[in-house]
Amino acid sequence: MLVQFPSFLAVSVLAGFATHVLGLNILQGSKFAGKRSVEERDGVVHTIFEHNATGATIDYVKNSGICETTPGVNQYSGYFSVGKNMSMWFWFFEARHDAESAPLALWLNGGPGCSSMIGLFQARLNQCISRENGPCQFYNNATTPSLNPYSWNEYANLLYVDEPIGTGFSYGNDTVVGTVSAAPFVWKLLQAFFAHFRQYESRDFGLFTESYGGHYGPEFASYFEQQNGAIHNKSLHAEEINLVALGINNGWYDAIIQEREFISFSANNSYYPLINSSIADAYLANYTSTCLPALLTCNSTTEETPQCYNAHETCNAVDNAFSVYYPDIDYYDIRQPSSAPFPPETYLNYLTDPAVMKAIGAKSNYSECSDAVDLPFAQFGDGSRSFLPTLSSVVQSNITVLIWAGDADAVCDWFGGFASVNAVEYSGSAEFSSKAVANYTLGGVTKGTYKSVGNLSWLRVFESGHMIPSFQPELALQVFKQTLQKKPISGT
Structure with a gap:
């Protein structure tokens, strides 16, 4: 009350x-x-x-003592209302160094319908450590977290958001049916954020995401830029978002490309073949005769059309038919069996502890990934809709863009990521697509291969699954810094 x-x-x-x-x-x-x-x-x-201005309400707890315990580093957790009975969860951590001048970064997990607390807490480095890019980790099977030395708030002020409504700790009416309809709510949240936390209004801003973020990242960045344009021509009175960087790891961008490249990855990845060449040939023939024609009829990101849902169902049928030939593996990291504890459940137990929920201001039960949120996306055929043209428009706007992928991930494999980034259209397209990759190093040790032309960079990360910061945390922090600094990535 x-x-x-x-x-x-x-x-x-x-x-x-x-x-x-x-x-x-x-x-x-x-x-x-x-x-x-x-x-x-x-x-x-x-x-x-x-x-x-927006009608939004922010309700939060400051310095809960949960997760970030670095002396003098503030944190805030709670809710933004982005509509009637629509409460979107956020957790914000100040930078550990120079918070008053450090850039601001937003992290979004994918799904659709998967919580950004996954990015904050969850992933596996080995049997004993669970972390991705947030300020804390679970070490040696501990039930409470300790500080993560490679947290991205080592460099930037870091905002995690659970979206759409129904994801993670967010609760209320969910009206989002696809990627395009999700963007305005995130923009509205940021407007309320800047109105309250006014010291961040003019900072360099980066959007970082993974997996279904291959849809979210391009569309949200594009929407932010459209709103900025309306602010510039005075048709909208709002706070400009100083978007300077977009980073997407292991993203889902274009189904036409990535459905095909999954077959190539399955037969030719650098670890071991998941299927033999004859099965791969049959799989490709089936994709070409059924899945591809269906996808070619789905050519809008916004229209309510049965073609995109039909493509979703058709391609799923092809994938399911050939899934029986695949080994018992963890698709997020093909080096692991499906029975491997990936990701470990430690953080789930932690976030459902009533004392922790009370301390951070959470009002709803935590949902790691929500089927209820995912269903409208599936019915809309959102995953079959290509956001490669939208990604191209973002690159064309001169925002620094990083597309990267861990090479042991089969969910959004690096073959598909590489083919997608090579298809981006911008002034440097011809040079980028023809340019050979070079070794990417960390302290002189090769950790992957990369190439950069202008404001677009690609990086394949060796020995990494779907969630790069959990497998290669030091490298991920280095790449994060370089991208937010508006630089082409480069080895050290």
């Missing part, structure tokens, strides 16, 4: 209520107008900000 008082630092005197209002502040100014109040709920202090 929220009771508003006319003076700052007022205290509720209503006995028997679990919620105490500690203060109210009316903020003036066109972009930042709103009301900020502070209240206590069951011993935890929450800040509430109501943003006039």
